[in-house]
Amino acid sequence: MSEGSRRTSGPGRLLVAVYAVFALSASARAGVQIATGFSDAPVAYLLSAFAALVYVVATVALARPGRTARRVALVAVTVELLGVLTVGTVTVFDPGDFPDDTVWSLYGRGYGFVPLVLPVLGLLWLRRTWRAAD
């Protein structure tokens, strides 16, 4: 469809916008962290960079039509959900492992828990639009 896939119309428009905000802010944050003080908390900063990459891939894949993009989006959003659950759980029980915040620390509490809700909405949206011809 010339107007783009069903994935980016209706609620999908909003979903991709929120993903883009996270892709942008996570990338900027990771970039600054790594550029200015990588040795302070290399694990947390690498994780920040990884989270940023996941958001960027998810945003682009959700926004693009086609089966390949759909599959990439599914993988990215699933990795995102696993990431926020893993890092969230680890930081709740042992904050010492991640001395500096990442987007996923404490299930994304620093970002109003949006990082926790977003992949769930992403998966629901992918399921809902899965059969659409694109």
Place this chain on the structure above:
Amino acid sequence: MFAVVDYTVIVASLAYAAWALLAVVLGRPPREPYVIGAGVVEALIFVQVVVAIVVMAVDGAPSDLATFIGYLLMIVVILPLGLFWALAEKSRWGTAVLVVAALVIPVLVVRMQQIWDAGGT
């Protein structure tokens, strides 16, 4: 930074978000008035950015300069990008994109204030 400029941007972006949210509730697509409204908010943001740069040049930059500049760049691009993405969607969800873009602005301003208040080098 100058509190007056900061709070003007915060109030303007929140007012714009509320206005756009009303349009979402009423099921309206993003039309011209919302583009003009975004232009007004963006103009205020430009004033804020210029003030921030001038104050930095005169009084010295905050110690976390890299993050501060990151926020400055983000606050300038967020609304134009939001508009670009919103206008192609001819339903209430397009307007919802504008709400999200507008709500990011006060968050960025508050973060910039925190960095600024933390002091210079």
